[in-house]
Amino acid sequence: MSLNTRAFAALGAVVVVGAATVGTSVAIASGQTEHSSHRATLTVGNSSIVADPLCFNGGSPITEDLQQECQNKATQALQDGTLPTKDVVLSDQVGVGVTPNVADKGWWAFSNGGSQAQGGRYSLFTYAKGPTYSGSQSASKVLNAAGKTLVTVVEGDKNSDNPVAVWYFQLNTKDN
Structure with missing residues (x-):
C-alpha cells in the first residue's frame, strides 16, 4: 500500500x-x-475575565465631560458590585492583557493598591505601544489593604489628556 x-x-x-x-x-x-476590537483581560492565577470598556467613545478621545460621566459610572458600578470581578489570594499572580487594536494605539494599567510611598497606586503596566500583555505581578504588590482593589486599564496616546477607552476590574482579596 x-x-x-x-x-x-x-x-x-x-x-x-x-x-x-x-x-x-x-x-x-x-x-x-x-469581534470586539476593544477588550481587556484581567488574569488572576490560572483564570481570567474579559471585558468591554466601561467608557468608550467609538474610538475617539473621551472628552472631559464624558470622562466625568465615566468616573461617575465606575463609582456606581463599584458600589453596585457590577464591575467584572475576580477573587484573588496574596500568592496569586495578576496580569492585564489587551487586544492588538488597543496595543497599537497605546495603553497602561494600574491598581489602587500599593504602598503609601507609591501614593496608594501600583503600576501594572507603564505606557507602551505594541505589547498586548503586562506580564504577571505578585498580587501582594497589586492589592490594597481594604480587600477590594480596583484595576484600571486605559487606552490612549500618552501625549493626550483624553483617553480613548477605560476598563475597570475589581479584585476581591480572599484568605488562602
Missing part, C-alpha cells in the same frame, strides 16, 4: 473546512457573531 499525497491533501482540506465550520458554529451559537 503506497501513501498517496493527493489523498492526504484532500483529507487535510476536509479537516480544515470542518474545523472552520465548527468554529464558526460555536461562535454563532454563543452569540459571538462580531
Whole structure:
C-alpha cells in the first residue's frame, strides 16, 4: 500500500473546512457573531475575565465631560458590585492583557493598591505601544489593604489628556 499525497491533501482540506465550520458554529451559537476590537483581560492565577470598556467613545478621545460621566459610572458600578470581578489570594499572580487594536494605539494599567510611598497606586503596566500583555505581578504588590482593589486599564496616546477607552476590574482579596 503506497501513501498517496493527493489523498492526504484532500483529507487535510476536509479537516480544515470542518474545523472552520465548527468554529464558526460555536461562535454563532454563543452569540459571538462580531469581534470586539476593544477588550481587556484581567488574569488572576490560572483564570481570567474579559471585558468591554466601561467608557468608550467609538474610538475617539473621551472628552472631559464624558470622562466625568465615566468616573461617575465606575463609582456606581463599584458600589453596585457590577464591575467584572475576580477573587484573588496574596500568592496569586495578576496580569492585564489587551487586544492588538488597543496595543497599537497605546495603553497602561494600574491598581489602587500599593504602598503609601507609591501614593496608594501600583503600576501594572507603564505606557507602551505594541505589547498586548503586562506580564504577571505578585498580587501582594497589586492589592490594597481594604480587600477590594480596583484595576484600571486605559487606552490612549500618552501625549493626550483624553483617553480613548477605560476598563475597570475589581479584585476581591480572599484568605488562602
